Amino acid sequence: MRINRLLGTLIFVVSILLAWGWMEYEGFINKRLDIPEEGVNYILQPGMTVRSLAADLQQRGMLDKPLLLRFHARLQGQASKLKAGEYFLPADTTPPKLLAILSSSQVVQYALTIIEGWTFEQMMAAVRSDPILEPNMEEIANDQVMRHLGFGDQHPEGRFYPDTYHFPRGTSDTAFLKRAYKRMESVLAQAWQQRQKELPLKNPYEALILASIIERETGLPEERGKIAGVFIRRLERGMLLQTDPTVIYGMGERFDGNIRKRDLTRDTPYNTYLHKGLTPTPIAMPSGAAIQAALHPEDGKSLYFVATGDGGHYFSSTLEEHNKAVRKYQLKR
16 A cells, blocks of 8 residues: 555656656747847857757857757757758747757858959959958969969969859868859850851850950940950951050059050050950950850941040041040040
8 A cells, every 4th residue: 555655656756757847848949049139150060969069059158958959859850960060040049940950051151252354363362361261272372273273274364253152161262263163164165155156266265365355345234245346346357456454454563553655565465556366365354244245246337446434435437436536535635
């Protein structure tokens, strides 16, 4: 009789404890972590287990019952599903939501934009100064970057596609550059296959060179095709391209914001006032639109253009008309 009474008491106590424990558990899984209203980025390091995760969150003051987090993860079969990376935890994160986020692979994405018309030097300055990209090329000079990427026989100018690229923490500068390089290769190859026929361009690289010149000549989308038409017609006639951006590129660090008459007569491989045809390499990173313009130039008769001072250009088909436009827009006479 006494044994039955003790057994009954034990069962009652255990039932009370289990009920209390379950209530604690229910309260725990529905309680938000101590996270600021704006949320927080959390880095789940490679090799972290639920035990180390719970301990880390407790140390940060975000979690008050690490044992229950471990219990919940094992109960739900999520203990082995955590994936290393950087995650954003919103303010309403509960333990179940935490584990779902940390096993989702939806890591925080960062962005870096390669601007249309940037030179290789400008792009590299942006890549090297980015606070998120892992630096693999700190000891590599810019003139050795292509060799580092595995394309040592290629000049780097124009080889990287301008766009906004998103990437997670831990991405290396090498991986970023290879991605931009492969994107340009893909865009250029597809555009070349769909090009207008009978252009005076021998290969995709010449199209890339012309596109870079078009990119630097105008920022107005509606003018790209017209400018491409002028350059194509001049190439077909064996005329000098006579475009200032190529001269400026050839000047390098000597360019101080102004281009003078003596600069137009200084002999560099990029001076299209002295040398016929295209420049030896691109002079910038051309956009997809500039590549399309180079391979689909607008029809017309214009062989000249001059900047009007408002961002656009005046196009002429004769030298006489062009000289009048120069006096009007450049010499203000």
